[in-house]
Amino acid sequence: MNPSTSSPIPDPTPCERCPIRARALFQVVSEDYIREAQKYRTGQYRLRAREHLYRQNEPAAFAYTLYEGWVLLYRPAGDGSRQGLRVALPGDFIGYRQLHIERVSHSAMALTPALLCGFPHRDLEAMLHDQPRLAVHLANIQQRDMASCQESMLGLGRKRAEGRVAYLLLELFHRMRLRGAAEGNAIAFPLTQEVIGDLTGLTVVHTNRVMQRFRAQGLLHCARRRLEILDEPALAAIGEFDLRVVEAQFGR
Amino acid sequence: MNPSTSSPIPDPTPCERCPIRARALFQVVSEDYIREAQKYRTGQYRLRAREHLYRQNEPAAFAYTLYEGWVLLYRPAGDGSRQGLRVALPGDFIGYRQLHIERVSHSAMALTPALLCGFPHRDLEAMLHDQPRLAVHLANIQQRDMASCQESMLGLGRKRAEGRVAYLLLELFHRMRLRGAAEGNAIAFPLTQEVIGDLTGLTVVHTNRVMQRFRAQGLLHCARRRLEILDEPALAAIGEFDLRVVEAQFGR
């Protein structure tokens, strides 16, 4: 559980003005408005691997755009385990929460060194009022997350271990591919089997057995923080993975 | 699976102008605006129990406010089973989907006779532009649904059968109670054990065994479409149910 010794609030260090356009959220807002707002409101944050961006029940002050690295969003469970909710990849929008409500419902931990742009909720709300298009876009982002969340519920409730793992791996592979980060049929892949287990509702031990079966059947090759998809049709069948759905959700 | 014989599109019959204020979504919009918009845009729909409001992959044209009855939102699974996503109760907002994207990701079926207010997506989008407060409010509704969805993921991935069922029953009881629809520690409860199984990722048979154990232990009494909570503390412990969380999400 949350160690009471360490500060619950991570210590991201805001740096110079964020150099990148916060693609995920602000792409629909006029450039002028962004420039105006970001000039004094946006900070840049760096996290080391395993560092938390925020934790459940913290008063959340910022929303973020992930620029570099992978971040795990998860819900801590009562017994000390955790349920992975989503893996945020570069370009993703993180940490929006109900306006006027104090606390975040989940935790966010960097899986790799990560670079993020932060934006205060307070200002975000103001921008929503000034820029209706932004609000519509935000609603769409949320709706996309929602569809992904429902897909996960289907997996957790109705698929067996192999199906859940196969789906997760293919989803991550294609999300990376869609942002041009694949090398052929391989991607950089920083997830440990423990994290895969967290995301699929499995134990490490069982995750390991599934991965080994996949490897033995020549479906994939996963080692040294790289994942190579060797037999996508087979994996897609096992995981009931539909590329068109993922492209519609995460493609653009 | 979906019987190819019956029309995939249900046949809701729009009636006279919706007499109720669409509380869930439009409560923040000026009364004048609502009157203006609803005068010619909103229709009323009636469903019988088991009738579908819409089905997955249908081109969705409407969003709805549920006025009377219970509606099950679910994702059909490949093997003909289904994963329940959420139970919509009177007052809930249903069916918003990504603007500009054609198809709904899930299905919605009435569990009881139901009465709904429909609102075309096209007009909703226009209203979002005109009424920024509405957009913020919509984002909040979505965020609330998102938190509920994450809670479900935690349950499906990390709790065992008894915990999932206990949580579901308490959640539904308190959601009904919060809208004044409880009689003491009992509510009208139209869910069959099959639907409970759909929502908790269990089979009917196992759901039945869990329910019987609860009954044998004197934790609840469930029969004749009524649910009575006899030992809430025990159920809350089993389901890791936190009333404050649910009140924060569904209260108001």
Add this chain to the structure above:
DNA sequence: CGGGTATTTGACGACTGTCAACGCCAGTGG
């Protein structure tokens, strides 16, 4: 009263978790 729907029961087995231990590998420090 009859037919369909919902609940219940039993036997059986598979999937997955638990516990405990071992091995591999990279980074670190001597």
Add this chain to the structure above:
DNA sequence: CCACTGGCGTTGACAGTCGTCAAATACCCG
């Protein structure tokens, strides 16, 4: 260069939760 350390992956034995199949019973509504 080597020993040490911690993280991660791997293995085996075993238990139990939960699914499957099949059938009987209870309930509801026309």
